[in-house]
Amino acid sequence: MTSCTAAAPGPLASPASPSPRSHPRRHPTLGLLRHLLPYWRRLLPAALAAAGSDLAGAALMATASWLITRAAEQPPLASVSLAIVAVRALALGRGALRYTDRLLGHDGVLRAVAGFRTRVYEGLVPLAPAGTLAFRGGDLLTRLVDDVDAAQDLLLRVLIPVAAACAVAAAATGTAMALLPQAGVLLGLLLAVAGLLVPALVLALSRRTGRTEKAARAELAALTVDLTRGAADLAAYGARGRTHDRARRAASRIAALERRGALTTSLASAVVLLCQGAATAGVTWLALRAHADGALPAVRLTVLAVLALVAFEALVPLPAAARRLAEVRVSARRLADVLDAPPPVTEPLDPAPLPTEGPVGVEITGLRVRHHPDAPPALQGVSLRLPPGRRIVLVGASGSGKSTLIAALMRFVPYEAGSIRVAGRELRDCAGADVRGLITGMTQDAHVFHATLRANLLLARPGASEAELRVAARRARILEWIEGLPDGWDTLVGGDGATMSGGQRQRLLLARALLADPPVLVLDEPTEGLDPDTAADVLADILDATRGRTTLLVTHERSGLAGADAVVTLDRARH
Numbered sequence: 164m165t166s167c168t169a170a171a172p173g174p175l176a177s178p179a180s181p182s183p184r185s186h187p188r189r190h191p192t193l194g195l196l197r198h199l200l201p202y203w204r205r206l207l208p209a210a211l212a213a214a215g216s217d218l219a220g221a222a223l224m225a226t227a228s229w230l231i232t233r234a235a236e237q238p239p240l241a242s243v244s245l246a247i248v249a250v251r252a253l254a255l256g257r258g259a260l261r262y263t264d265r266l267l268g269h270d271g272v273l274r275a276v277a278g279f280r281t282r283v284y285e286g287l288v289p290l291a292p293a294g295t296l297a298f299r300g301g302d303l304l305t306r307l308v309d310d311v312d313a314a315q316d317l318l319l320r321v322l323i324p325v326a327a328a329c330a331v332a333a334a335a336t337g338t339a340m341a342l343l344p345q346a347g348v349l350l351g352l353l354l355a356v357a358g359l360l361v362p363a364l365v366l367a368l369s370r371r372t373g374r375t376e377k378a379a380r381a382e383l384a385a386l387t388v389d390l391t392r393g394a395a396d397l398a399a400y401g402a403r404g405r406t407h408d409r410a411r412r413a414a415s416r417i418a419a420l421e422r423r424g425a426l427t428t429s430l431a432s433a434v435v436l437l438c439q440g441a442a443t444a445g446v447t448w449l450a451l452r453a454h455a456d457g458a459l460p461a462v463r464l465t466v467l468a469v470l471a472l473v474a475f476e477a478l479v480p481l482p483a484a485a486r487r488l489a490e491v492r493v494s495a496r497r498l499a500d501v502l503d504a505p506p507p508v509t510e511p512l513d514p515a516p517l518p519t520e521g522p523v524g525v526e527i528t529g530l531r532v533r534h535h536p537d538a539p540p541a542l543q544g545v546s547l548r549l550p551p552g553r554r555i556v557l558v559g560a561s562g563s564g565k566s567t568l569i570a571a572l573m574r575f576v577p578y579e580a581g582s583i584r585v586a587g588r589e590l591r592d593c594a595g596a597d598v599r600g601l602i603t604g605m606t607q608d609a610h611v612f613h614a615t616l617r618a619n620l621l622l623a624r625p626g627a628s629e630a631e632l633r634v635a636a637r638r639a640r641i642l643e644w645i646e647g648l649p650d651g652w653d654t655l656v657g658g659d660g661a662t663m664s665g666g667q668r669q670r671l672l673l674a675r676a677l678l679a680d681p682p683v684l685v686l687d688e689p690t691e692g693l694d695p696d697t698a699a700d701v702l703a704d705i706l707d708a709t710r711g712r713t714t715l716l717v718t719h720e721r722s723g724l725a726g727a728d729a730v731v732t733l734d735r736a737r738h
């Protein structure tokens with residue numbers, strides 16, 4: 164019989180499980196921009212088109228006013244023909260540029276966001292499963308959907324309008340300066356108040372509400388998942404009302420914060436309009452004075468007045484852009500929590516190759532595993548030998564670390580001391596994917612996907628033939644049930660096998676593990692949920708089906724194990 168033995172603890176090798184960052188990153192928005200930077204070739208023309216469209220609008224108004232004023236002087240047609248052409252060109256160009264801005268902007272932004280979303284998913288893959296436990300399910304979903312969408316708003320609703328506003332403000336101030344310097348100074352000052360000061364105030368006021376609102380949204384998403392996934396338990400223990408109330412309170416908080424945000428933006432927009440009025444009146448007054456002094460011709464006076472009026476049009480979206488920027492900053496920080504979380508298992512830089520064919524043996528010596536750096540070890544000094552082609556059954560009290568041992572074997576959690584050697588290689592020197600190509604099977608929290616029975620099985624071996632599917636299902640004693648269903652293998656099983664009984668679900672998971680057919684098969688509680696007689700029969704079948712294959716079978720059952728090569732007890736008191 165193989166035995167589990169105690170060994171002296173070694174030094175802490177690597178962190179066991181990450182948690183979301185608690186310290187704020189300094190420039191999360193810049194980090195977000197860095198991910199979007201590769202798309203600048205598509206985004207820059209959109210920003211230029213947006214700025215060009217707003218510039219064309221302002222130039223159109225200024226040229227048209229010049230033309231009307233000049234026409235009142237009844238000049239020769241030739242002297243205004245250029246302005247007539249300019250008005251037509253600007254009117255047409257403005258529309259064309261607006262269309263180009265929308266087309267290129269959305270095309271570029273959607274591509275950038277699609278690329279970024281993929282990047283976020285890629286960042287999430289090495290965290291799963293141990294590293295994602297720190298995030299609540301609904302909250303993680305919000306980060307992947309809402310927070311990634313914030314990248315879209317950063318480009319479309321913040322950066323592009325800001326670029327357009329800067330271009331128009333600079334052009335209007337420059338033109339006014341050239342026509343009448345004091346009017347240019349006044350216009351520049353009021354544009355700075357409306358375009359810099361007001362949005363900066365909105366940004367400062369929205370910072371706190373943005374954080375609180377995002378937290379309330381995450382809370383609501385997590386509660387929604389609890390209310391749907393845990394509906395039966397909440398109803399069974401009379402907790403549905405309380406959870407509904409919490410969700411309602413979160414929704415009311417969100418509504419109140421949205422109202423406050425809308426009020427801030429509206430007041431800021433009113434200030435922009437006031438600045439616009441003040442600039443128009445002030446510039447016109449200065450221009451009138453200069454005209455009265457004979458220093459400014461009438462046509463320029465009109466141009467200045469109109470310019471002051473239209474220059475602010477491009478600034479109107481800025482308060483809303485500032486509010487959105489505050490929300491984007493919160494989203495960027497939440498995404499950084501996911502993207503910067505260290506993976507629970509560090510991949511080796513130069514992974515050692517592993518065999519893909521069996522039989523292979525596994526040698527575990529003095530293993531220590533901790534799920535969190537500050538948690539007590541879940542395994543301490545555990546040694547176990549899985550000889551090639553032998554079937555070892557692991558039993559032990561609840562919490563003794565059986566599932567942790569399987570997670571360590573599959574490289575889902577790191578081991579901080581001791582060794583796991585497979586085919587002469589140390590497991591921490593091998594790539595996680597290679598390890599799971601060699602050692603895999605049924606984990607404790609194995610998931611049934613909302614798909615057909617066939618698709619759920621094919622996950623383990625996409626190229627499996629119909630005959631192989633049937634053999635695996637027969638061994639797991641589920642073939643008869645599947646073939647008796649109206650839709651047979653094409654039956655949809657619902658989220659996490661909702662339409663199956665606990666035993667059927669468990670047998671489907673077992674069939675999937677048997678179909679995978681890895682060199683080292685691990686099975687964590689494959690008979691959980693089955694009645695004792697069936698469990699004993701299924702265990703006997705498993706041991707029969709895995710003859711000659713290196714197998715580690717974790718179970719609480721004591722019968723049906725006669726076919727095992729060894730039964731090992733994992734004793735928490737001993738490790």
Ligand SMILES: Nc1ncnc2c1ncn2[C@@H]1O[C@H](COP(=O)(O)OP(=O)(O)OP(=O)(O)O)[C@@H](O)[C@H]1O
Pocket residue numbers: 296534535538541559560561562563564565566567568607
């Ligand atoms: N993700 C985790 N984070 C923190 N601690 C964990 C985690 N998973 C397991 N543990 C802890 O590790 C210890 C061993 O748990 P494990 O699930 O490996 O035991 P087990 O022998 O498989 O129990 P059971 O037979 O009840 O499934 C327990 O104290 C448990 O609380």
